[in-house]
Amino acid sequence: MYNVRNVTKDIVWVGASDRRLALFENIFPIQRGVSYNSYVLLDEKTVLLDTVDTGVAAQFFENLEYVLGNRKLDYLIVNHMEPDHCAMIGDIVRRYPEVQIVGNAKTFGMMQQFFGTAFAERAVTVKEGDTISTGKHTLHFVMAPMVHWPEAMVTYDDADKVLFSADAFGTFGALNGNIFADEVNFDRDWLSDARRYYTNIVGKYGASVQALLKKAEGLEIAVICPLHGPIWRENLGYILEKYQKWSTYEAEDTAVAILYASMYGNTASAADALAGCLAERGIKNIAVYDVSNVHVSELIGEIFRVSHLVFAAPTYNGGIYPIMENLLSDMKALSVQKKTVALLENGTWAASTARQMCEKLSELKDVTVLDTQVSVKSAMLANQREELEKLADAIVTSMK
């Protein structure tokens, strides 16, 4: 059965949700599923903005056929060439042989790479500032390189003031009938997945997101239509403010997250005791994570959210515990910045992981590692309580 909803009188959402896929990009767990958004503009000309992933192809074509009815498809605009959005281009051409495909020079280069053809006979190449009129609507093309791939662009409809924002403003999570952010409790149910999506997918490209936000300032935007997750038609300032923080690597909350690795529970015990010491000093909403049991993408989301981090880990093969090392490497890959960090290490002999974690953290921008550190020998005993209290004091002082 078709499942479509109007975004405006002339724009219809024809996307679909996947609740079967376990791992987005074969990396990220998506317990809440994911949506692939696609939009049709019905004007004197008909326009499809992006397609979908193969996993929801049947639903997508049912939706598209219903919305187009007897009309032909005039344009397919390809804002983004990642396969979760471009997979159906060949099928669109086969079903709608008169369609013209709109993209920029890089779009068609990638099309050649993915499909062995750039559909030259039907390609319309656009660049920054170009427009296409469809009748009542004029579509403006704005390049958005590295949000999230080099060819990415966004499309602005000046009649309905709609920004088709590609991956920007997207989030993990299936759409459950409510396709608009104002129809859900976004802050309670969606924000952490939106942050996880942004920080892990686009987090590295903060400067590129900033460039796009600056361009968006020049547009009068009433509706933001991303390629994943809810559409924004109210309270746009809420999500724009989040993007401003995330893309400048500013913490959302002055808060502490303790991330520990623990082989037999002794480092975990020290981490928990430190959380207790911080709580005794009035620190609220402390988050504690076992890095072996929480997916790294969740940890990255939390690392972006908070201002202060504690890393606690055993020394392993003379190095950093591998799962912790992977997390620190991911932080570098995703360009984490502007954090204050405290370190706690463990080692039954030759503990060295604090020094090695410190070295890895020194590769990040604007990360301050506190001088006060705690080194545990096998298990934290009561005679080390004072050191733990001093570490808690140093963290609290750094939060003032």
Ligand code: FEO
């Ligand atoms: Fe949802 Fe960069 O693709």
